[in-house]
Amino acid sequence: MKIKQIVVGKVEAPLITPFKTALRTVHSIHNIGVYVHTDDGHIGIGEAAPTAAITGETLGSITHAIEAYIKPAIIGLDIEDMTEIMARIDNSIYQNTSAKAAVDMAIYDLFAKHFQTPLYKLLGGYRKELVTDITISVNDTEEMVKDSIAAVQRGFHILKIKVGKDPVGDVARVVAIRDAVGHAITLRVDANQGWTPKQAVQIIRALEDAGSNVELVEQPVHCHDLAGMQFVTAHTLTNILADESVFSAKDAYTIIEKRAADLINIKLMKTGGIYQAQKICHIAEANDIPCMIGCMLESKISVSAAAHFAASQKNITMVDLDGPSLCLKDPIAGGPIFENDRIRMTDAVGIGFS
Numbered sequence: 001m002k003i004k005q006i007v008v009g010k011v012e013a014p015l016i017t018p019f020k021t022a023l024r025t026v027h028s029i030h031n032i033g034v035y036v037h038t039d040d041g042h043i044g045i046g047e048a049a050p051t052a053a054i055t056g057e058t059l060g061s062i063t064h065a066i067e068a069y070i071k072p073a074i075i076g077l078d079i080e081d082m083t084e085i086m087a088r089i090d091n092s093i094y095q096n097t098s099a100k101a102a103v104d105m106a107i108y109d110l111f112a113k114h115f116q117t118p119l120y121k122l123l124g125g126y127r128k129e130l131v132t133d134i135t136i137s138v139n140d141t142e143e144m145v146k147d148s149i150a151a152v153q154r155g156f157h158i159l160k161i162k163v164g165k166d167p168v169g170d171v172a173r174v175v176a177i178r179d180a181v182g183h184a185i186t187l188r189v190d191a192n193q194g195w196t197p198k199q200a201v202q203i204i205r206a207l208e209d210a211g212s213n214v215e216l217v218e219q220p221v222h223c224h225d226l227a228g229m230q231f232v233t234a235h236t237l238t239n240i241l242a243d244e245s246v247f248s249a250k251d252a253y254t255i256i257e258k259r260a261a262d263l264i265n266i267k268l269m270k271t272g273g274i275y276q277a278q279k280i281c282h283i284a285e286a287n288d289i290p291c292m293i294g295c296m297l298e299s300k301i302s303v304s305a306a307a308h309f310a311a312s313q314k315n316i317t318m319v320d321l322d323g324p325s326l327c328l329k330d331p332i333a334g335g336p337i338f339e340n341d342r343i344r345m346t347d348a349v350g351i352g353f354s
Contacts, residue, residue, distance in 0.1 A: 001040055001042060001079040002076060002079070003075055003077050004075070006034065006037070006067075006074075008067060010032065011029065011033040011047055011301060012030055013328065013329065013330075014328045015027060017326075018137065020137035020139060020162065026297055029299055030050075031047055031299060032066075032102060033045070033301065034046040034047065034066060034102040034106050036107060036110060044110035044350070045351065046105040046301065047102055047105070047298060047299060047302035047305075048062045049296040054269075055095075055270065057099065062096070066099050066102065070092045070100065073088040073089065073092040074089060086104065090272065090275075097247060097271065101268045101269050104274055105273055105305035108274050108305065108308075109305070112350040113349050116349050118345060118346065119312075120312045120345050123308065123312035124313060126313060126314050127311050129344050130307060130311060130321070130342070131341050131342060131343075134151050134154075134159060134326075135162060135190075135322055138162040138164065138166075138173075141173045145177055148161075148180060148181055149181065155339075158186040158188065158215075158341065159188065161174055161190065162192065163189055163191050164190075164193065170191075171203055174214065175207070178210075188215050188218065189216070189218065190218040191219060193223055194220075195221055197232055200220035200228075201231070204220070208236070208237055216238065216240070216318075217236075217241065218241040219242065226245065226255070230259060230260045233259060234259070239263055240260075240262050241264070242264050245260070248276065252280045253283055256289055263289065263291065264280065264284050264290075266293055266316070267293075269295070269296045269298070269302070278313075291317070292319070293309065293310040293321060296323075297323060299324065299327065300323070300332040300335050304332075304351050307345070308336070308345070308351060333353065334352050335351060335353055
């Protein structure tokens with residue numbers, strides 16, 4: 001099974017409601033689809049989500065990176081030569097992690113198809129079902145409470161609350177949501193780098209004093225401010241999750257060494273795909289640091305690849321794969337089954353698309 005051709009297309013889907021964070025507002029998904037063809041007629045499918053504010057990539061840059069650099073580096077290689085393929089993808093161009101991730105997951109799709117097994121089983125097969133949270137976009141308090149109640153009514157038991165645009169009002173937002181949904185619902189808070197270290201400590205301590213029972217706070221300060229992350233982690237009781245601060249295995253090692261976070265969020269769009277994500281997960285596991293699997297604004301294509309990876313790893317104890325749940329419609333046939341907060345793996349080979 002040799003790589004014969006790589007075709008780049010588009011993946012588009014409207015969102016149910018605008019997706020708002022401290023970094024951006026998005027109304028619909030506009031991503032890149034990647035289709036890797038082999039000489040025996042198989043096709044592997046992947047997806048890249050351009051997130052300029054985080055990875056620095058755009059639709060145009062992703063397309064060019066794949067067609068001009070990644071594609072020429074791996075055409076003609078045999079799918080069984082996984083280590084060589086992944087080394088060539090990684091060395092073909094600096095950074096461009098979402099472009100690399102799209103090709104990486106398409107290769108893994110083919111790799112599992114070659115061995116006629118679901119990808120999650122090939123990667124480790126730890127579990128068959130995941131429970132994901134759902135994102136509550138940052139808005140005024142009343143609207144966020146309304147969205148939180150609606151999410152619970154849809155069947156979600158874990159809410160990821162976006163904050164960081166208005167530090168003064170962030171405590172009130174979270175407290176109001178906790179009062180509205182009760183303590184049976186798990187709350188996660190994501191500041192998307194929106195606070196200073198001192199603000200973060202003040203806000204998190206206020207949430208602790210209010211009895212908000214927040215499970216974790218994600219990326220409270222700027223991704224490059226590791227001293228700030230250390231300060232927040234050392235001066236609060238709530239678990240701190242590093243997201244934008246961790247793109248690579250080296251980043252994960254640094255965060256752990258400096259004790260700059262209690263948890264690590266792995267996203268395929270940051271790591272460059274499954275191959276590199278495994279390294280981060282294993283480094284974290286060796287240091288007793290649990291991991292979350294997360295996603296950008298992605299369709300079921302790349303979220304399914306992330307679900308296969310998460311299902312295979314014991315150390316991934318938290319799941320933030322709500323991309324398909326945020327979409328108004330599902331344009332993709334096959335893959336894992338997404339039903340409310342449950343993601344169920346199937347016995348379909350590869351990632352599972354028809």
